[in-house]
Amino acid sequence: MENVLRPLIVIGGSVVLTLLIGWVTDLLLRKADARHDDTTLWGLLRRGRVPYQLLLCAAFLRGSYDQAQLLEEHRIGIGQTLTLVLIxxxxxxxxxxxxAIVESSYARYARASRDAARVRRVRTQVTLITRVVAAIVGVVAVAAMLLTFPAMRAAGASLLASAGVLGIVAGVAAQSTLANLFAGLQIAFGDMVRIGDTVVVDGEWGTIEEITLTFLTVRTWDERRITMPVSYFTSKPFENWSRGTPQMTGIVYFQVDHSAPVDAMR
Structure with missing residues (x-):
């Protein structure tokens, strides 16, 4: 009987405690969001309730699994799985x-600023900063997961010894990808083009809809999407009609006959 009750108490207690703490945290965030109308931070933090509860559940199970005495023959494998889920x-x-922090900061800046061009610039930088942070955290998480395996820890010394050679080979193999990566950073912080800018590239007129670290999407007037590598904008000329301000001076041609009301057209 004890062999059945102990695992149920440990696992059930971990799940119940996770749900309780998650509910209390979400309640506090909702109250903070309703109390502070000047920031969207607390509302945006609620998007993390799923990974937050998953983290709590994995931590509770990882800390109390040894006492559950469940599936002793698979104890190491289950513990390894819980560690991977935790990471x-x-x-x-x-x-x-x-x-959430980056988006709330941008929203506050957008409300306070009256310069549309500067707001588009900050929006572009915020988007790329978020992607860079996500990529760095993802790489570190994958590395931490791999290091939990004894075979990977044993191979760490040889991997470090050959890191220079592998770096050179990877750099040559991924030359175009690295070029696009650095071009994306150059576009974001060099203020060459921003999300929402009106541009003409390869004879196509459109609006910058999305900028990532490797590619850029232009939405044309007829709702087509043109995906281009960001290195294009650092290596070839293009027209940016809203680089400074949206105001423009241009020539407009009317094909009319001699009976056209010129005064009314003016």
Whole structure:
């Protein structure tokens, strides 16, 4: 009887405690969001409740699993799985928290600023910063997961010894990808083009809809999407009609006959 009750108490207690703490935390965030109308931070933090609860549940189970005495022959494998889930949930939560902080800061800046061009510039930088943070956290999380395996820890010394050679080979193999990566950072912080800018590229007129670390999406006037590598905008000329201000001076041609009302047209 004890062999059945102990696992149920440990596992059930971990799940119930996770749900209780998650509910209390979400309640506090909702109250904070209703109390502070000047910021969206607390509302955005609620997006992380799923990884937050997953992190709590994995932590509780990982800490109390040894006492459950359940499936002793698979104890090491289950413990390893819980550790991987714990690392993944932590990375997921960190990405959500970082995105909430960055987005709330941008929303506050957008409300306070009256310069539309500067707001578009900050929006572009915020988008790329969020993607960079997510990529860094993801790489660190995957590395931490791999290091939990004894075979990977044993191979660590040889991997470090060959890191220079592997770095050179990877750099040559991924030359175009690295070029696009650095071009994306150059576009974001060099203020060459921003989300919402009106541009003409390869004879196509459109609006910058999305900028990532490797590609850029232009939405044309007829609702087509043109995906281009960001390195294009650092290596070839293009027209940016809203680089400074949206006002423009241009020439307009009317094909009319001699009976056209010129005064009314003016």
């Amino acid at each position: 993944g949930a932590t990375a997921w939560l960190m990405i959500r928290v970082a995105a």
